[in-house]
Amino acid sequence: MNPYQITEPTCISFSGGRTSAYMLYRVLQAHQMSLPSEAKVIFANTGKEEEATLKFVDDCSKRWNVPISWLEYAEIDGEHSFKQVDYQTASRNGEPFEQIIKHFNNALPNGRARYCSANLKTRTFYRYLKSIGWEEWQSFLGIRADEPKRVVKFRANPNPEGKHETVYLPLAQDNISSKDVSNFWKQQDFDLGLPNINGKTMHGNCDLCMLKPKAQILSLIQEKPERALWWIKQEEEAAKRCAGDGKFFAIDRPTYAQMYKYAAEQTDMFDKDEEAISCFCGD
16 A cells, blocks of 8 residues: 555644655645645644744645644643644744743753653644544654664554554655655755755754754854854743753753853864754654
8 A cells, every 4th residue: 555645534744844745745646746635734833943944834835735734832721722823923933832831830841851842743733633623543754764763663652642643654664765855855946945964954843952962053053143042041041940950951961051152162072973862853
């Protein structure tokens, strides 16, 4: 069976990167370049995406004539919820991310309590799909065959959020690699406006996500110092209200304020071969 064929309610998770966009294209291709009525394409904006990512999501929607539901985490009457936005109204200053931090009393997400992706992405998807009447569905994730650790993780537990959702990895099933994805985009007349470095988009997802390698974060701050300001603000606010690990996005590295200082001094002190920690947000 064609791994991109859809015959039941299916959530197509679009992270805003090249890989998940390629997966979406293959789904459209399998259905005569039309989105099946059983499918929903969802992009969850954290407010810390690069502008190029937002534009790319909008471009894919317009170029391929496919509806994409833009969602953002929102707290309504003290409860976790969501709101629908679009390219023009999407948050660009970390508002959804900041709201979930405040919900957790300013304790920051980190390696030991990684609540950000679950609430800003997966559970926001879940709340939206339940709101439109879905009870059970499959989720297509853009994870490639050359990401074996992520493939093994989801194949071992295809129901990470409960029995209502079953995760499928059509790209992995189709033996798609980063080289295949890169070759596809070289042939298109539009692309994600972020550098593709050996099949990886270093600027993608939350701009200075704590799961990115330290050297990568430092490089991104050196390139555009203002990227660090939101992250510095969150750590400063957390320091006033929290104790222990909750004061930091990462306990095994310098603070964002310190890395901002290192960047200004052009200090190069981190391992450039350090790998990113995998996450639902990744693409």
